[in-house]
Amino acid sequence: MSKQETIEYSVPVGDSVAQTTCYMCACRCGIKVHLKDGKLRYIEGNRAHPVNRGVLCAKGSAGIMNVLSPARLRKPLKRVGERGAGEFEEIEWEEALSIITARLAKIRANDPKQFAFFTGRDQSQSLTGYFAQMFGTLNFAAHGGFCTVNMAAAGLYSVGGAFWEFGEPDWEHAKIFLLIGVAEDHDSNPIKLGLGRLKERGAKIVAINPVRTGYGAIADEFVAITPGTDGLFVLALVHCLLEEGAIDTEFLIRHTNAHYLVIDAPGTAEDGLFARDESGAPLCLDRADHQIKPASTLGADPALLGSVTLPDGRAARPAFALLAARYSDAAYAPEAVAARCGVPAATIRRLAAELAEIAFNQPVTLNVPWMDTSGRRHETMQGRPVAIHAMRGISAHSNGFQTCRAIHMLQMLLGAVDTPGSWRYKSPYPKPIPAGPAPGGKAFLENGALAGLPLGFPAGPQDLLVDDNGEALRLDRAFSWEAPLGVHGMMHMSIAEAHKQDRYPIDTLMVYMANVAWNSAMNPGEAMRMLTDKNADGSYRIPFFILADAFFSETVPYADIVLPDTTYLERYDCISLLDRPIGSAHGPADAIRIPVLKPDRDVRPFQDVLIDIAGRLKLPNFTDEDGAPLYASYADYMVRHQRKPGIGPLAGFRGADGQAIGKGEVNGDQLKRYIENGSFWRHHLPDEQLYFKHSNQAYLSTAKAMGLIDKDEPITLHLYCEILQTFRLAAQGHGAHQPPERLRARLEAVMDPLPIWYEPIEATMVNRQEYPLHALTQRPMAMYHSWGSQNAWLRQIMSENRLYMNRETAGALGIADEDWVVVESRNGALTCQARLMEGLNPNSVWTWNAIGKRSGAWTLDQKAPESERGFLLNHLISEYLPADESGHRASNSDPVTGQAAWFDLTVRVRKASAAEAGQTAPHPGTVHAPFAVHNPENLRYGAKMEAAE
Amino acid sequence: MKPAASVLLLTTLTGFGYGLLAWLALFALLGLLPASRWFMPVGVVVALGFAASGLIASMLHLGRPERAWRAFSQWRSSWLSREGVASLASFPPALGFAALWWGMGPAPVTVIVGLVAGALGLVTVYCTAMIYASLKPIRQWNNKHTAPNYMLLALFSGAMLMALLLACWTGQAGLAGLLVLLAGLLAAAAKLAYWRFIDTQKPLATLASATGLTRYGEVRPLDAPHFTENYVLREMGYQIARKHAARLRRITIATAFLLPSLLALLAGLGLVPALLIILATLLTAMGLFIERWLFFAEATHVATLYYGR
Amino acid sequence: MTSLPTPDPGAKKLGLVIDLDTCVGCHACAVNCKEWNTGGHAAPLPDYDPYGKEPDGVWFNRIHSYEAGCGEASRTVNFPRSCLHCENPQCVTVCPTGASYKRVEDGIVLVDMDKCIGCKLCSWACPYGAREFDELAGVMKKCTLCIDRIYNETLPAEEREPACVATCPSRARHFGDFNDPESKVSKLVAQRGGVELMPELGYKPVNRYLPPRQAQIQTAPRERAAEGGNKLLRLLDKVLSR
Numbered sequence A: 001m002s003k004q005e006t007i008e009y010s011v012p013v014g015d016s017v018a019q020t021t022c023y024m025c026a027c028r029c030g031i032k033v034h035l036k037d038g039k040l041r042y043i044e045g046n047r048a049h050p051v052n053r054g055v056l057c058a059k060g061s062a063g064i065m066n067v068l069s070p071a072r073l074r075k076p077l078k079r080v081g082e083r084g085a086g087e088f089e090e091i092e093w094e095e096a097l098s099i100i101t102a103r104l105a106k107i108r109a110n111d112p113k114q115f116a117f118f119t120g121r122d123q124s125q126s127l128t129g130y131f132a133q134m135f136g137t138l139n140f141a142a143h144g145g146f147c148t149v150n151m152a153a154a155g156l157y158s159v160g161g162a163f164w165e166f167g168e169p170d171w172e173h174a175k176i177f178l179l180i181g182v183a184e185d186h187d188s189n190p191i192k193l194g195l196g197r198l199k200e201r202g203a204k205i206v207a208i209n210p211v212r213t214g215y216g217a218i219a220d221e222f223v224a225i226t227p228g229t230d231g232l233f234v235l236a237l238v239h240c241l242l243e244e245g246a247i248d249t250e251f252l253i254r255h256t257n258a259h260y261l262v263i264d265a266p267g268t269a270e271d272g273l274f275a276r277d278e279s280g281a282p283l284c285l286d287r288a289d290h291q292i293k294p295a296s297t298l299g300a301d302p303a304l305l306g307s308v309t310l311p312d313g314r315a316a317r318p319a320f321a322l323l324a325a326r327y328s329d330a331a332y333a334p335e336a337v338a339a340r341c342g343v344p345a346a347t348i349r350r351l352a353a354e355l356a357e358i359a360f361n362q363p364v365t366l367n368v369p370w371m372d373t374s375g376r377r378h379e380t381m382q383g384r385p386v387a388i389h390a391m392r393g394i395s396a397h398s399n400g401f402q403t404c405r406a407i408h409m410l411q412m413l414l415g416a417v418d419t420p421g422s423w424r425y426k427s428p429y430p431k432p433i434p435a436g437p438a439p440g441g442k443a444f445l446e447n448g449a450l451a452g453l454p455l456g457f458p459a460g461p462q463d464l465l466v467d468d469n470g471e472a473l474r475l476d477r478a479f480s481w482e483a484p485l486g487v488h489g490m491m492h493m494s495i496a497e498a499h500k501q502d503r504y505p506i507d508t509l510m511v512y513m514a515n516v517a518w519n520s521a522m523n524p525g526e527a528m529r530m531l532t533d534k535n536a537d538g539s540y541r542i543p544f545f546i547l548a549d550a551f552f553s554e555t556v557p558y559a560d561i562v563l564p565d566t567t568y569l570e571r572y573d574c575i576s577l578l579d580r581p582i583g584s585a586h587g588p589a590d591a592i593r594i595p596v597l598k599p600d601r602d603v604r605p606f607q608d609v610l611i612d613i614a615g616r617l618k619l620p621n622f623t624d625e626d627g628a629p630l631y632a633s634y635a636d637y638m639v640r641h642q643r644k645p646g647i648g649p650l651a652g653f654r655g656a657d658g659q660a661i662g663k664g665e666v667n668g669d670q671l672k673r674y675i676e677n678g679s680f681w682r683h684h685l686p687d688e689q690l691y692f693k694h695s696n697q698a699y700l701s702t703a704k705a706m707g708l709i710d711k712d713e714p715i716t717l718h719l720y721c722e723i724l725q726t727f728r729l730a731a732q733g734h735g736a737h738q739p740p741e742r743l744r745a746r747l748e749a750v751m752d753p754l755p756i757w758y759e760p761i762e763a764t765m766v767n768r769q770e771y772p773l774h775a776l777t778q779r780p781m782a783m784y785h786s787w788g789s790q791n792a793w794l795r796q797i798m799s800e801n802r803l804y805m806n807r808e809t810a811g812a813l814g815i816a817d818e819d820w821v822v823v824e825s826r827n828g829a830l831t832c833q834a835r836l837m838e839g840l841n842p843n844s845v846w847t848w849n850a851i852g853k854r855s856g857a858w859t860l861d862q863k864a865p866e867s868e869r870g871f872l873l874n875h876l877i878s879e880y881l882p883a884d885e886s887g888h889r890a891s892n893s894d895p896v897t898g899q900a901a902w903f904d905l906t907v908r909v910r911k912a913s914a915a916e917a918g919q920t921a922p923h924p925g926t927v928h929a930p931f932a933v934h935n936p937e938n939l940r941y942g943a944k945m946e947a948a949e
Numbered sequence B: 001m002k003p004a005a006s007v008l009l010l011t012t013l014t015g016f017g018y019g020l021l022a023w024l025a026l027f028a029l030l031g032l033l034p035a036s037r038w039f040m041p042v043g044v045v046v047a048l049g050f051a052a053s054g055l056i057a058s059m060l061h062l063g064r065p066e067r068a069w070r071a072f073s074q075w076r077s078s079w080l081s082r083e084g085v086a087s088l089a090s091f092p093p094a095l096g097f098a099a100l101w102w103g104m105g106p107a108p109v110t111v112i113v114g115l116v117a118g119a120l121g122l123v124t125v126y127c128t129a130m131i132y133a134s135l136k137p138i139r140q141w142n143n144k145h146t147a148p149n150y151m152l153l154a155l156f157s158g159a160m161l162m163a164l165l166l167a168c169w170t171g172q173a174g175l176a177g178l179l180v181l182l183a184g185l186l187a188a189a190a191k192l193a194y195w196r197f198i199d200t201q202k203p204l205a206t207l208a209s210a211t212g213l214t215r216y217g218e219v220r221p222l223d224a225p226h227f228t229e230n231y232v233l234r235e236m237g238y239q240i241a242r243k244h245a246a247r248l249r250r251i252t253i254a255t256a257f258l259l260p261s262l263l264a265l266l267a268g269l270g271l272v273p274a275l276l277i278i279l280a281t282l283l284t285a286m287g288l289f290i291e292r293w294l295f296f297a298e299a300t301h302v303a304t305l306y307y308g309r
Numbered sequence C: 001m002t003s004l005p006t007p008d009p010g011a012k013k014l015g016l017v018i019d020l021d022t023c024v025g026c027h028a029c030a031v032n033c034k035e036w037n038t039g040g041h042a043a044p045l046p047d048y049d050p051y052g053k054e055p056d057g058v059w060f061n062r063i064h065s066y067e068a069g070c071g072e073a074s075r076t077v078n079f080p081r082s083c084l085h086c087e088n089p090q091c092v093t094v095c096p097t098g099a100s101y102k103r104v105e106d107g108i109v110l111v112d113m114d115k116c117i118g119c120k121l122c123s124w125a126c127p128y129g130a131r132e133f134d135e136l137a138g139v140m141k142k143c144t145l146c147i148d149r150i151y152n153e154t155l156p157a158e159e160r161e162p163a164c165v166a167t168c169p170s171r172a173r174h175f176g177d178f179n180d181p182e183s184k185v186s187k188l189v190a191q192r193g194g195v196e197l198m199p200e201l202g203y204k205p206v207n208r209y210l211p212p213r214q215a216q217i218q219t220a221p222r223e224r225a226a227e228g229g230n231k232l233l234r235l236l237d238k239v240l241s242r
């Protein structure tokens, strides 16, 4: 026997460590980056960080390979060949910036809206939106419009918060958790940490999803719902709860507008609005003295049912009475919806019973005294431990806004909003409804800036951005009658509408961090066609296209100027409360990213570049009175910019001494303090402020002091959405602001103040006999959209994708595992391979999102599996619906919010012929990187570090 | 299991070589060798040549051949190590056998040294067999047939070489021809028994027991960790279609055993012995190579259960 | 060291518990393992054709997903697979060089990469497919149980756990001493009926897997909703008597 080897255990991980924020996805986990001899040695989760508490996902763990990707852009590029041909010349930054500045200066002087600025997966929307505002263009949108805006809007207009990134389940106390249409989400690590915690505590997890993978795999119950029918399913749950009387009436009266009297005067301009007194206060009927009084009257015992005659003689009914009447109808009985939802009636009834059991027989009580906004002291916090989280399974359907409203209604009926055990607000939410000022776009300041930020929150038809004919002012038609609550814009329409030019031409389209010619195109073939389409005179239909990206994506070949960005370890970034912060139910938080490595290429952080351009254009608030730039860099802006007095991009360590939180003077040492603190700041709310935030006096006062909200008044939840009714009244012909005729009927239907369910729109316009299957995508946990494939480690996990089919459904079509199949929709056909599974709704097929790559993109081999056997479902989708009788093609989006309806797609599948098999189609040709590609044959990352020991 | 050329060469060539060595010793003992001073040494050189080229081929298969010497250290537990030790140990007596024969002819000491060499050769073959026979994750190897199979095949292929040497030397295959016939039929029978055995064997484990999910019903793979092939799949995932295997089995029986046996019989009866034996040897070599290829190709490794193979 | 050591009476038996009831199949453990180990004791973990047609590489931990059962009763199970640090590992006894060994003090199965000749026999002897060959260095590599983390005194005590355990976002992985009945891993195995993989092969794997569970909520039997009937009236009753 030879001797056991001796191993040196205590090798220091590296020689230095930096704490910053991950950006392998939008979750924004805290990381510790270990360097050895100036090279990345190891990236690990920061155990002190509030988001990930030390854990790191697959993507985060593969950061090294992104930073070393051969697909990184190296130098600014100017197109020299035809668009799409990928012929570029490398230019100096100065040249790139002067070309852009000259062009934008001219646009700004003539017609600023001809500059359209769309930003994707970045986390700098408070800067980019502000840039657009100062430039004076309303044509700005961030990625929310194709992402999850209908859920954000439904939440913000219902409960003053939202699922998405604005709320989270109470992982510590929930006893039943409904996970509706979620595969991964932005809260990637927090959700996994939370699920682990629920499991530890033995809580029941119910996955409502056509597909059982990932989170669904560990759910205690899997409800294989038919896509697009969640609204019906939830309303059937509501029906059962009403039947049982399992309703938290106390919660409804204290926290929602359930008892507000709704005017019942059909045909009049006030029908469906709240009855109000002279001061505008909504009214209720006190059951004790049968008096009509302001709904907020302390000590009143408001009626929830019945009907009253108002002093002016009109009839009115409490909002809840309307609700009860609607959903107790047999049309919402489980038996009536079961077949359509693909969920047995008995399952719906049992789940409703379980919700009622947990909410009402097993409440959670915390011994924490608190004071509500009416000055009542409560000795305990009692909550309904029913938690819900929902995401794109709801939002990517055209009925998502109303479905999400239905889910929030369910929460309110159960009293399960921000109570112990339920869904909770993440700071800075809750916000009042509507959550902010109306969108800017019509009014300008003298300096040329828009009077308000381009994205905002309409409170009624008066806030829409439409012309006198009711037609959209914005390029993408957000905030028009076609998408009245399009609060994040409609980025998915930007190329199509810029190409269409039916209202006004666009001169320059600037896109930052979105792969718009590929996976964020609703139809990539169309996007590529429109980007290369020319006018009769040979000029491009979309005259100028600027792209800011860090990598050689599928979109790069279509740009006129490419601005090469840094990677996430090479720049400052700001995860701001003004944007999409990292706050949790425990309190507000924000974070920064710091440069850990020096770029080895001629690249610049895009935010620095944007601030530079703003300076060159002498934009207000980016330059002083003399036109000199105010900010040297983004880092400088992060510290010194103030949106309102005392409020800047970063909320922590403000004030001269760095002690102020939320609001406070500029602190020159702020970044240093952040870095010392692990590149984040958080404020942990005291226990008494942790729940009932919408009516928790101490919390609301604190939030106001920190500048999170303007007023510390109670935030009433909108069980009944009066704002929607104002749009509906307009559709019925009332009021000064009128929609175009073609939209009246649709608006009247969808702007219902109480949740409704309707068929996903596309399904009503195609022949379902012809296209019987729903086609969906899911986020793979180990890939981020299109960027993962350049990552040498991540692509080994998923270099191809399959079309997953239900075993029986496939069997009936004669399709076996791994067979090549042809998938057809109203928009086209694609070829791919099938994989059969059991845990899948029989009427649905699905695939992983954004795995398919264009041949040659991301500097992968031309014959890489990503392009040979990978495919993009988007080839079957379209940004437009089929034409209606008048020939008009509406956007394939949620009619309330403009949310892209990715998952409304229906298809048919057949086995491919031998000739069709072998390579996925469509296969739109190979692209070539505009720089010399040096792909190593093998990687031995870490080998040197070993040798150095 | 992937049939790697180096391993196929190792196992077949050492079989030929050590088989021959064993027969040389036995023939010496029985005094059946031509009374030539040279025949024996040439025979030993041929035997060692086969064995050595097999061993060298196997070195090619190592990731770090320069460290091959380390493989002699673990003879207490490792059959691979034992194989190395035994084969190395067989060389001095074998060379001694040749030298003594050259010097002293079939003296008792020569015969004793020869028997030692022959025995060590067979021990080497046995060790080789046990490398495979001891591997629990591979049911087609880990059974009572593997070692006898290897031994019989070595004796058969050695007899074939013996017959070849004799035929070339004396123009007569003689007794060796008969030996070939006998060993060939025996080996064929053993091989057939082996195939019968592996065809009726129950799998070692199921995906359910491999994943510990036995109580949840049949377990099917949904997604593998990676799309492209990896080491485990390349090394152990090789699989051959049943139809293909059946055909190759027939070819093996015919080329490795039946035809050569028949040819040896004819040669033994005096029909152009040298020519027929050369032909028979070539056929045997080819047949045994296919046999060995099948031995790998038909072997399945439990680890591939995880990949649904 | 190829022969198995007789463990000291008080020796540790280190290994992992993997909770199949909690694993969401995110591959975090696999990638973090790769990241740690490519610069650690077993460095590097090479990648072949990393941007090409057949990307492949050395991983000490790989995540499968399976479906079990049919129809309503079926379930999806994510299944991480790495070395189980068997008590009776043939991967060790077959090794001709002594490169493969089981440690006396804690039972960790390791490869001494300076001794390994790359004969691959140990990988044939492992039923779990846990051994990984470094084609470029010509030596065998495998999960080290993060030996350079768990004993690394330059790390704070709470960080001395395997990379895959530290990073697992759903906390489905646990590390500890199976010889200590009071350890978390021993308790989990006892409480949750931790299972051995392929016990029939007799390798006595140390790592254990916790089987999937199914939480249920008991509800009191409820009266079936009256067909027709004025449901609203019943509701009214309840609302009024709040």
Ligand SMILES: Nc1nc2c(c(=O)[nH]1)N[C@H]1C(S)=C(S)[C@@H](COP(=O)(O)OP(=O)(O)OC[C@H]3O[C@@H](n4cnc5c(=O)[nH]c(N)nc54)[C@H](O)[C@@H]3O)O[C@H]1N2
Pocket (backbone or CB within 6 Å): A120, A121, A143, A146, A147, A148, A392, A396, A512, A513, A514, A515, A516, A519, A520, A521, A548, A549, A550, A551, A552, A553, A554, A565, A566, A567, A568, A606, A777, A778, A784, A785, A786, A787, A849, A850, A873, A874, A902
């Ligand atoms: N079929 C289908 N399509 C979908 C979806 C779906 O579910 N199904 N989901 C939709 C949704 S929700 C979204 S959010 C979109 C996402 O779609 P995209 O916004 O297109 O997302 P990515 O693929 O992440 O592309 C972002 C771009 O950012 C670049 N990038 C990465 N890092 C940096 C950096 O540091 N700086 C800069 N400047 N650029 C960088 C990448 O190279 C890439 O080109 O996809 C949508 N498309």
Ligand SMILES: Nc1nc2c(c(=O)[nH]1)N[C@H]1C(S)=C(S)[C@@H](COP(=O)(O)OP(=O)(O)OC[C@H]3O[C@@H](n4cnc5c(=O)[nH]c(N)nc54)[C@H](O)[C@@H]3O)O[C@H]1N2
Pocket (backbone or CB within 6 Å): A025, A026, A147, A148, A180, A181, A182, A183, A184, A185, A186, A187, A188, A208, A209, A210, A211, A225, A226, A227, A228, A229, A230, A390, A391, A392, A393, A394, A397, A776, A777, A778, A779, A780, A781, A782, A783, A784, A785, A846, A903
């Ligand atoms: N790893 C990783 N994480 C990511 C991303 C990524 O690309 N990779 N992208 C980020 C982005 S931009 C976003 S927007 C979020 C999105 O996060 P998710 O909301 O988790 O996004 P999807 O993967 O689109 O998940 C949609 C889920 O809904 C299901 N579904 C589809 N239709 C229906 C339906 O009608 N009803 C129900 N109940 N379910 C349905 C699908 O099967 C799928 O499981 O993820 C973010 N996080």
Ligand code: SF4
Pocket (backbone or CB within 6 Å): A022, A023, A024, A025, A026, A027, A028, A029, A052, A055, A056, A057, A058, A059, A060, A061, A188, A189
């Ligand atoms: S979830 Fe993963 S990729 Fe996203 S920020 Fe966190 S560690 Fe990074």
Ligand code: SF4
Pocket (backbone or CB within 6 Å): C082, C083, C084, C085, C086, C089, C090, C091, C092, C109, C125, C126, C127, C128, C129, C130, C131, C142, C203, C205
């Ligand atoms: S799992 Fe395989 S490699 Fe690990 S100890 Fe067991 S037999 Fe050896």
Ligand code: SF4
Pocket (backbone or CB within 6 Å): C094, C095, C096, C097, C098, C099, C100, C111, C115, C116, C117, C118, C119, C120, C121, C122, C123, C139, C140
């Ligand atoms: S490959 Fe290395 S560790 Fe494995 S058995 Fe051979 S010498 Fe031992």
Ligand code: SF4
Pocket (backbone or CB within 6 Å): C032, C033, C034, C036, C037, C060, C061, C082, C083, C142, C143, C144, C145, C146, C162, C163, C164, C165
């Ligand atoms: S213990 Fe370490 S080496 Fe083993 S799988 Fe986990 S991370 Fe990888």
Ligand code: SF4
Pocket (backbone or CB within 6 Å): C022, C023, C024, C025, C026, C027, C028, C029, C030, C063, C078, C080, C167, C168, C169, C170, C171, C172, C173
């Ligand atoms: S990190 Fe945890 S949840 Fe993810 S695959 Fe590994 S064990 Fe499963």
Ligand SMILES: [Mo]
Pocket (backbone or CB within 6 Å): A146, A147, A148
């Ligand atoms: Mo998104």
